[in-house]
Amino acid sequence: MLRKSVFLVVVLVVLGLGFNAFAADKTIELNFISWSYGVETVKDNISKFEALYPNIKVSYSDFSWFDYHDIAVQRFLANTPTDVMYGSDHWLQEWAAANWIVPLEDYFPDFKNYEKEFAPYAVEGMTYQGKLYGLPYYADMVVFLYNKEMLKKAGFDNPPQTLDELVEQSKVLKEKGICKYPLALCFAKNEGQSIEIFTSLVYSFANGNMFDADLNPLFEKDGAVYKALKFLYEALNTYEILDPASLTWGEIDLVKSFGAGNHAFTFVNKYNLAELNNPAVTNLAGQFSIALFPGETHSCVGFVRFYCMTNMAVKRGKDVIDACGKFLNYFGGKTDGTYVVPKRWALEKGLGFAQLPLYDDPEVVNAINQWGNVDIEKEQAKLARAKQGMTPFYGTWDIFMREQIHKALLKEISIEDALSASAKYWNDLKQKFGKK
């Protein structure tokens, strides 16, 4: 009897030790996807994260920015393992409404405390139905870049402050043969940034809004939206200062052409300035500068791309949720009191950030001033506004709007007809989604 009892105790102790050992060695695998930017930096960040949390392994995949949304949708539909991922403010409504991504504050209440340190347009871009869905990967603005050497050659000391000045300076650049098309944009039909650029133009006008507080489109004649499209139309067809190839260019094509000295002005995401002024990338490094967005208000679009957690991760259980929390906090939050990863992106790649305390970091300020101008950037950030109309059907309407803009620019339809059709389609979608 005694022998049996001793034997039983020994078995239980051994089992207990074995279980603890098993639990201690249990590795959690997280599936992380992003679009293809700075992939080597992402992988290095992942290595550092894994070193900090040895029981978490991150399986990483990246996809082209052009295809990212559609690939993400396919992954959601097919339940392809995806726990944490990049998201964007213009997809948030759609993905949250479909219950593909989850509000972070429901699982990590402490994350809510970060909001007071984030730029307001970034918080707005990560919030759906009052809940925070992400921590910022980066936040940036659509800014105005110009080639200061070209302007000097043309006899201008300062960049244009208004769109009319931009047209006048462009005409001079063209007449003097400095460049054939002074203005270039990334307005390919499949370039998601094009609507952000167009919205920035709308914001640059006084009382510039795409929609009112009730999400009714403000596309009437002589409104800001009309004026923005008219500016583009005249730039392309009347003054011939806008490169027609802009209708086929994505961001990379634009930056290549601009960086090759083919154009004097562009509206593009600010982080591209770091690459343009990088001597390792372009021979014309140092010629490119940032200025306040030309217009009556100098306002522009500010946007945020963020890390989010999927419903698939939640279904995998508490351990995975905890691991996701650690991941999200490392990449978008603070480690030992510092925004380690966002700071690295700012220093190494010139990415903008939503985490405002980084503007007080001398290292970050010096890094920005190597290729940009932190004072102008800060001033522009104060004037930046989040995109309007963020709804589950914004993406559907966006495709239609891009087609209408193209058709108006190509003179297939009038500006009035393009905007009228876009407004009608918006209202039809609003009614359909509102009805349900």
Next chain:
Amino acid sequence: MFMREQRFSYLLIFPAVALISIFTIYPLLYAVRTSLYDIVLSMPFMKPYVGVGNYQAVLGSYYFRGSLLNTLVYAGMSVCLVTLLGLGVSFLLNSPFRVSGVLRILILFPWAIPFVVSGVIWKWIFNSSYGVFNGLLYTLGIVDSYVSWLSHPFYAKLCLVTAHIWKEMPFASILFLAGLQAVPRELFDACRVDGGTSWSVFRYVIFPLLRPVLLVVVIYETMIGITTFDLVYVMTGGGPGDSTSLLSWYTYAETFKFLNLGKGAALSIILALLILAIIIGYIRVIRLEEVY
């Protein structure tokens, strides 16, 4: 005895048929079923049955007429030019010259390249800043500056058709070549002896015997032309505007961009029925039974 043999035959082919059914018939039936429901992924909790509502919505949509026209023009041009050029090249390859054997192999290379890669290649060729096509025209003095071909609605269509022909013509030429080589030489000789010209030989001897191959080529190329998606996606993204947005592009857009599975499925069924109708038309026009 016969019944037993028949049953045994069915048993033998059953595994293959079952496998094919799982990967073709089941998805087709599922697509038809999906097309009868209003499934919008950003409204996951409501999937009402709408019957033919999706079909009506798609047929009455802002894009259907334009994209149908684009698709028919694109497919029409592609099929005609692939067929004609393929036939012409096959005659060349059928002629005895020194490197004809090697050329018959090399000519298949474009066909072996995936449409996506082909699209990237041709996008670079037509590029407005560094494209080879612009470089050639500029060097020859045909243009005085580089042209943005892909930003013009008409030229963008032509660029797509060019890329499509480059990709598909080799396969058509090989099929026609096989057909030409099956034509008995005696018939050529007999026609010539009767005083026939080259055109007579083609019209009365070669063409009738090539009809089966012609049918295969036009059916195959029509299917490819109407369902082309990857080339469009890579080269133009459906733009500028909607000038190169084919029905296949909108099928993709409805499903993955607009997140409307019901309409996407309805559009794909409509596309399949369109192809079926055209194929039936081909079979009637070409009238194979009159050949022999």
